[in-house]
Amino acid sequence: MSPARVNCPTCQRELAWDTAPFRPFCSERCRLMDLGAWLSEQHAIPGEAAPRQEGSAPPEQSPKDCT
Numbered sequence: 001m002s003p004a005r006v007n008c009p010t011c012q013r014e015l016a017w018d019t020a021p022f023r024p025f026c027s028e029r030c031r032l033m034d035l036g037a038w039l040s041e042q043h044a045i046p047g048e049a050a051p052r053q054e055g056s057a058p059p060e061q062s063p064k065d066c067t
């Protein structure tokens, strides 16, 4: 059993489930907006993915004193 009426997740507008072509959204625009928000959230990952590598040697090598 599907609900007769649902609310668009994007604009919260009530729509008829049976006749909504873009359900659960009320329109294609709302569907794209929700998809865009979802994708942006996926891409907006805080900079914790690349933690600092502590303990690793610095890239520049100091010349050894072998005098």
Ligand SMILES: [Zn+2]
Binding pocket: 008, 009, 010, 011, 012, 013, 025, 026, 027, 030
């Ligand atoms: Zn909507």
